[in-house]
Amino acid sequence: MMLKSGVPLQQAIELLVKFHPRDPVWKRMHVLLIQGKLLTDVAKELFPWWCPYPFSNVDVSIHSISYLESCREFLNHRSKWIRQASQLLAYPLFLYLFSIFLLMLFLNVGGIEYQFPGWLGIFIMVIFLGITGAILYLLLCMFLVTPLDVLDLCRLCFKQGWSLNAMFYSLTFSGHIQQKWKKTMIETLVFRSFITAFSGVFKIPASIESALKMHEQNGQLSVGLELIVPHYRQYLLSHFRFLCYVLKSGLYVLVVVSIFIILYFIYFPIASQITL
Numbered sequence: 001m002m003l004k005s006g007v008p009l010q011q012a013i014e015l016l017v018k019f020h021p022r023d024p025v026w027k028r029m030h031v032l033l034i035q036g037k038l039l040t041d042v043a044k045e046l047f048p049w050w051c052p053y054p055f056s057n058v059d060v061s062i063h064s065i066s067y068l069e070s071c072r073e074f075l076n077h078r079s080k081w082i083r084q085a086s087q088l089l090a091y092p093l094f095l096y097l098f099s100i101f102l103l104m105l106f107l108n109v110g111g112i113e114y115q116f117p118g119w120l121g122i123f124i125m126v127i128f129l130g131i132t133g134a135i136l137y138l139l140l141c142m143f144l145v146t147p148l149d150v151l152d153l154c155r156l157c158f159k160q161g162w163s164l165n166a167m168f169y170s171l172t173f174s175g176h177i178q179q180k181w182k183k184t185m186i187e188t189l190v191f192r193s194f195i196t197a198f199s200g201v202f203k204i205p206a207s208i209e210s211a212l213k214m215h216e217q218n219g220q221l222s223v224g225l226e227l228i229v230p231h232y233r234q235y236l237l238s239h240f241r242f243l244c245y246v247l248k249s250g251l252y253v254l255v256v257v258s259i260f261i262i263l264y265f266i267y268f269p270i271a272s273q274i275t276l
Contacts, residue, residue, distance in 0.1 A: 158222035
């Protein structure tokens with residue numbers, strides 16, 4: 001808001017430091033501006049650990065207001081995704097912890113260990129490890145960079161007026177996403193189609209690919225991204241919700257089976273001994 005009203009960037013940061021003296025982000029940004037760092041280096045401080053900064057290698061001229069708005073929009077989308085995914089995972093995680101409690105109760109109650117068939121213990125551990133792996137996978141899906149994030153960044157870059165070539169050389173990622181991004185650049189030259197290359201490398205849904213390809217063929221890829229990316233975001237959220245539902249169902253089964261086993265192998269024998 002201050003930049004749009006004509007306040008220079010450094011003065012705006014100084015005001016933010018004054019108004020929010022306990023926020024270290026604005027202080028670090030102010031120090032970097034005083035040191036003469038580029039805006040792309042300064043804006044990196046706005047990105048927390050859960051949101052990767054993809055603009056560390058920008059080699060095109062940028063407009064400060066549109067660039068910062070793009071950073072803010074990308075941050076908002078990432079934070080909204082993590083918040084929604086966390087809400088969906090909250091109850092399955094509660095069931096997971098409750099199943100651990102039941103498992104510990106099953107193995108040792110009051111310091112007295114009860115014998116149970118070995119195959120049953122192996123069966124429970126296999127299910128427990130499988131559910132643990134599923135939870136870890138969903139947690140990774142919350143924080144890892146997805147094809148949606150890459151397409152969203154492309155949308156924001158087009159919105160700033162960047163060319164496709166500028167995007168290929170300016171956007172940087174980490175690990176295998178960067179390798180896929182480089183491969184996409186090479187295959188775009190081969191297929192003469194960014195969407196064909198992107199879909200082949202990042203494996204986006206066929207419906208999303210066909211819709212984007214239609215806009216690309218009409219020379220309106222930026223318009224297509226503005227229209228299709230929100231639908232793609234809803235598609236991924238629905239898919240994540242379905243996976244959480246499946247996980248929750250599996251945890252329900254595990255909890256019910258654990259309670260039944262505790263009753264059968266521990267409570268009933270104790271109750272019969274007390275009766276006798």
